[in-house]
Amino acid sequence: MFTSIRQEEVGLMLKQLFQNCNGKSVKVELKSKFAELSFNIMMRMIAGKRYYGEGAVDEEARQFRDIMKEVVELHGNSNLGDYLPVFRWVDIQGVEKRMVRLMKKMDKFFQFLVDDCRRRRSVSTLSSDLSSESNKEGKKTLIDVMLSLQDKEPGMHSDETIKGAIMALLIAGTESSTATMEWAMSLILNHQEVMNKALAEIDAHVGQDHLLDEQDLPKLNYLHNIINETLRLFPPVPLLVPHESSDNSIVCEFEIPRGTMLLVNLWTIHRDPELWVDSTKFMPERFQGGEGEGYKLIPFGVGRRACPGASLGRRVIALTLGTLIQSFEWERVGKEEIDMTEGSGLSMPKAKPLEALCKPRLAITDLLSKV
């Protein structure tokens, strides 16, 4: 249902890059491009709104951007009290106070989005234009759908639930995809042979007469292998989220009492030399031979609480990377390799935001100029 939104947003990012280049090779900072893309896609699906880039200049957009900037900053902070309970009662870093303040701002903003959608729906019902129970995108958004459910079962789908869903999607679904795209581009810039192979696959299966779209994705196995290999080496949720044992159990001879907080160190599993050949080497080809089978590669978790956004995330990442590789020639800014140091933060971001040189591919210039 939202394919056109994703493609439009990727198209707008290409257009901006193409215009910046003006036919030449120019330096771009990619982390913020990926972050803006992820937020725009998510907010258009949630509320039919776009808060970054061209046209997003009003007070509402500014407020959203300020709130999200603070969310990302706070995510990057560890709270001492989570690890050393002695600090819990003093909130020595003031993290909890900032979180409470931020939560209030976020709640007010999300309530505005819900009320705005509610008002639009009542106007469209009054004008008995039932088909326009959608926003100006002409599509029902997540909030539209949840408000329809609220009409049927108000107790089950309160405003609180809707705001919770908005927050979960924004927090779980943007940073993770942004980080994966940044790591993937960094890895292929350090491995030009991988970039060339991916480009050859795209030229062979997509061609040069249209920009890659979501329907092309199932044909691009090597591109998916690059994404799997990136998620193996740089999983954006390296410890999953904390789980709790619902009963006493024994795992690998360890007795785990009921109610224990359990963290799965998938970063270590993904780099375990007993499980992977040349475990720290970036080698997308390993997935051609089925090396990733079983429960060795679990970047989205497994079981009932595994990531419900896995296929959406994979789709956005593949569409973005594939189109960038198809449309531009990419190079490192200097001779030295891209620094792959991991920064701190919940989604294991790159310590230094990625910069690269980008130049429109001659064969695709015509297509790009029409975006």
Ligand code: HEM
């Ligand atoms: C590369 C992209 C992504 C990665 C690597 C990722 C990874 C994860 C992981 C590891 C978990 C925790 C699973 C567990 O503890 O067992 C999770 C949970 C979750 N993810 Fe994702 N995710 C990604 C994208 C997304 C997207 C795009 C969305 C939303 C549209 C999303 C929504 C969620 C939600 C709502 C949860 C909580 C599920 C629950 O607790 O039941 N994720 N994700």
